[in-house]
Amino acid sequence: MPMSEFFEIPLYQRALLATLIIGFVNGYTSAFVLLHRSPLKLTALSHSLLPGVAIAAWIFTLGVFSAFFGAVIAAVAIGVLTVLLSRVTKISDDTVLAVLYTGAFAVGIMVLQKLGSNQDLENWLLGNILGLSDLDLWMSFGVGIIAVTMLSLFRRAVVINLFDSEVAASLGIRTRLLDYASFTILILVLVTTLQAVGCILAIGMIVTPAAIVRSFVSTPEALFPLSGLVGALGSALGLLLSIQFGQPAGASIAATLAGLFILSVILRVSLPKIQT
């Protein structure tokens, strides 16, 4: 389809708007994820959301609020269980987390299967950015404003805490409260991303933009907004490519971001040495 036609179709206009919003918010948050060094934990977290959403859909009906609360409860339950079981068994928390999240993910798939609609299953696994409702869009927008505002407002404390949490505590920063708040923001962003690109590809959106930007910046103040920008533009490019080549949008977005990352590495090593 020629691009001029694309912009005239309301369905695609809405998808592009959603992609820009979700791309920016995920990109902005990805700066935190990169500095926190938690992409693997986040992978576990995003897989854990699936059973929450599935069980909520089973008990209630599937709506944005039930999906949201189901996801939050599942993420918290897996987090708490991981700490508890790892303490009781003396097995490392990484191992316990890997066991629990794959188990939870499997339960999620079975519950969605029981619900009977394979289309739903596919939407939660792979997302459906073209099928977002008005409410979904507003939800993404609201969560985006909360996430970006919180990460900007408390940036000073967040950065010190990420750099050295002991120094942060000695300076009077309430590090545990900050950790909980950050964890909550990550879940909120993940849940709203889930519907757009699915729980697996969501990881690409919330990790890759900052990885693309990192080689070119030397301060956290630059990393956050630039990652947001790259997240928005990279995701929008992915969406346009998906329409052009008839590919699934979520996959195209994740693949485009990964491609941009490789390009950024090539650019970085071929550029004359700049101070980062």
Next chain:
Amino acid sequence: MSHEHHQLDLAGLGYSYGAKEALSSVEFSAHCGQRLALLGPNGAGKSTLIRLLAGLLKQQGGIINWRETPIAKARREIAYLPQIDQHQRHFPIRVRDVIAMGRYPHLGHLKRFGEIDREKTEEAIATMNLGDIANRQIDQLSGGQQQRTYIARALAQEAHVLLLDEPFNGLDIESRCHLSDSLIDLSKSGHLIIASHHQLESVTEIFTHALVLDRKQIAFGPASEVMVSEAVRQTLHSCHPHAHERVL
């Protein structure tokens, strides 16, 4: 800054990790202008005491007063300097920004980083002679430069008390000399320096006072007196086989 009335008082201080007692019966007073070495074998409670003073561990009992009020109310006057390389590696941050972190207790979350904050940061950079490398990434610094950056952060914080965790560890001889000169200068300008230390031969050169711990307080006093006491020699001898000869 002046000084002698800026006093740190500890009484009946102890700490346990679960059922395991790490520290008990710590009791001493120190004031600005002094340099206090914390000595003792591994596991003697040096780090526990530093972490209690820095507010990283919650006080379980006893008294820690700074200028006659509980230390928890004077956080901004106490600076904690971790061991070098403790921070997260490959973190994109410049030396200047690490030093500016010291302004946090004055700014909190919402206040803007203003002219006074910029002045204090630049002053600290100049005092610690970091002007040439202030825009470098922290990971590009040597151990000695990192230690100077941490001290500069404490100066930007306008702290009176500097708590240093094994500051001489991992430094080459030249950096060690520079650091001990810096600590002496800082105490002369009115700071109280408290550092855990395990190089017994240099205690009396660098520090004015010494506190010897072995899960409880073994001795406290002027460094020259403490280092020749029999009880201290026994405690330190048990962890340093050749300490006896080096101390004496």
